[in-house]
Amino acid sequence: MPRLLATLAAALFCALATPASAERGTAGGAGTLTIGITQFPATFHPTIDAMLAKSYMLALGRRPITAYDPDWRQICMLCSKLPTIENGLAEKEELPDGSEGIAVTYSLHPDATWGDGEPVTSEDVRFTWEVGKHPKSGVAAGEIYRRIREIEIHDEHTFTVHVDRVTFDYNDFALSILPAHLEREVFEADPAQYRNRTTFDAEPTNPGLYFGPYRMVEVTQGARAVFEPNPTWYGPAPAFDRIVVRVIENTAALEANLLSGSIDMIAGELGLNIDQALALEKRHGERYEFIYQPGLVYEHIDFNLDNPILADRKVRHALAYAADRQAITEQLFQGKQQVAHSSVSPLDTVHTEDVPKYPYKPDKAAKLLDEAGWNRMKGGIRHNAKGEPLRLRLMTTAGNRTRELVQQVLQSQWRQAGIDVRIKNEPARVFFGETVTKRKYGGMAMYAWLSSPESVPRSSLHSDMIPSEENAWSGQNIPGFANERMDALIDRTERELDPEKRKKLWAEIQQLYARELPVLPLFWRAQPFVLPTWLTGLEPTGHQFPTTLWVEEWGRKAGG
Structure with a gap:
């Protein structure tokens, strides 16, 4: 899990907590954005296997509870206020064996709703923990789940995480939650087989898997995934009517597809290497914006x-x-x-x-x-x-x-x-x-x-x-x-x-x-981003949280 460094930026919190004046989930009419990347996920399940291609795609439709922002500051994404010892939302506690643990209280955004209309709740968080701590579930980072002694639910949106030790990153909770109403039955039927039967792979376009600005509506294994605005999204309306993520594993072919107009941009997270980007900029620097992050x-x-x-x-x-x-x-x-x-x-x-x-x-x-x-x-x-x-x-x-x-x-x-x-x-x-x-x-x-x-x-x-x-x-x-x-x-x-x-x-x-x-x-x-000159709002991060976590801030310049 990432280690988060600073307190919540007030302006960003307001942007996340206040719905836009436009209708929820309605795109701003900016048309289609087609993104080229070089890898296709082995699974769409957010906690099984660690693969950047999966994180990049899922960030269009999901949000972790906490994250780093592009300025490397600790922020809430799905939560409403970052817990700290100073603000009283985190408290050290004595454990039964006499050692010291910590209790950290989070509140989920009250308007967060899965794409099928079910609310995102504290029970989803608790279920995600139950999956993560199970020895047969096969999650990528099981230790973080096993440290949690209990998740105490106070109400639909408020819960306390009781951790068995005090660490410097005690309020780092970059959990990508699972929809209990879709996944519980599959998991409880056979935890050892859960990774092979999860809804994220059996039915990746199920709207109930997403609560972010977009939701996946179409997927072609190994080739592409298509995202459209999520009508239950609680934040600012995204600009694009459709985002297509195309997977082109050969980087020379990726460049050729950019030049032909088959894709609009190449993601810095999973695109060209720096030598290819530098050569491309020499030949076609006037056609694109190049960012080396x-x-x-x-x-x-x-x-x-x-x-x-x-x-x-x-x-x-x-x-x-x-x-x-x-x-x-x-x-x-x-x-x-x-x-x-x-x-x-x-x-x-x-x-x-x-x-x-x-x-x-x-x-x-x-x-x-x-x-x-x-x-x-x-x-x-x-x-x-x-x-x-x-x-x-x-x-x-x-x-x-x-x-x-x-x-x-x-x-x-x-x-x-x-x-x-x-x-x-x-x-x-x-x-x-x-x-x-x-x-x-x-x-x-x-x-x-x-x-x-x-x-x-x-x-x-x-x-x-x-x-x-x-x-x-x-x-x-x-x-x-x-x-x-x-x-x-x-x-x-x-x-x-x-x-x-x-x-x-x-x-x-x-x-x-x-x-x-x-x-x-x-x-x-260094991550080379090759972007269309008309794209606005994309800000490279330089760390493990991909730019797509802020896709609702992207847009198209007038006339672009």
Whole structure:
């Protein structure tokens, strides 16, 4: 879950809490907006699997309880007032075992209504928690649900969340709620099979799944989703009569569809890479608006630590020293994407530069591989004493031209070090929905994490969060990293309320991460938005909450 930093901005709250003068849910007649993205969701269920394509689409029709805004401030979205200890809506409480927890009270927007007319209620929140905490439900971040001791319902719109510990982000509740009136029967029938039978996938155009500005009215698996204004939306009326999100997995084809007019814009969250956008701007800069948004998007390679080759830290270090990441960013991205040395962005207030770094040093890589027992060369490939080749598989999302180029460069650099890397790519919905989630990639998997500021990496680095069949593939610790010191640091960081003390713990997390290297950091991505010159109101965020969460603020210039 994201870590939210500031109090509610009054002006934004008023915009969310006060319905527009226009009829609820009625569009402003701006016509159709067609958006191009590169991935199709593996599922539309908001809490099963973590995939940006899903978040991007669902944000057109749903809202989390809390979020970051584009200025990286903590805000209410579905709630009416952000709870704090200072305003009395959050209170520490003694638990039965003598430890300290916290009770946080939220009120839902009183006019929030599912698209089928059912009100959005406290019971929906409680049901979402029941699903999340169930060991067989397979949600992506089950730990956050298991920390909640109880959700106490006061009335239809007011509830108190009783949490078993006090953390610095106690009022972070970016929950994407489920409609109990549609999902309860499916879930209670067989929790272990719920992820395969949810209404979000069996009937994704059911209006009862949406309460935001738009609702999904049509979907073609793997190709597109169509959204139209939601008549029960409680906020300002959206401008567009229809929004079409088209999925074009090949980025060259995505660019071609933009130039031909088949799509109006390319989303920065899931579109062109920076090299493609820069080249496109040189050729057609007058036709579009280009925005390059730096942010918390971290391109990396997960090492599968169940692989005996990669379980050896010396091999992981050698792979890092044998990869010229600086040359990659200079040659492919004109130096505009900074090499990453840990999982915390230099833009984050808790970032530290004091971490082990792995510059391109092929001699050092060779020495480490020799020490690890890969010291026999046959046909240019290293072998061990048993005659086994140093061979690994590298996977990523098929059709992403830049990722495939990075793969090829790394494959060549590692070949020079005597490492035989075989490339195998898959469509994003398969790669994320099956291969990564279930840790089937065997060797190395290249993709990006997108987070919020000071987002404690419990889900991705704590040993409790390793996905397995036993926990229904819940958790995002895809490498399978298990380190007692990291577990302890994560636990302490979450509970430390003093920002300065917390920053020291964050520094140790980053140092341990870089030293153990369960993941090879590549670079911090800038998000290139390619927008029509007539589009107004779209403001990139640079963090995990997509621009579509504010789609009701988008519009079309007169004459556009």
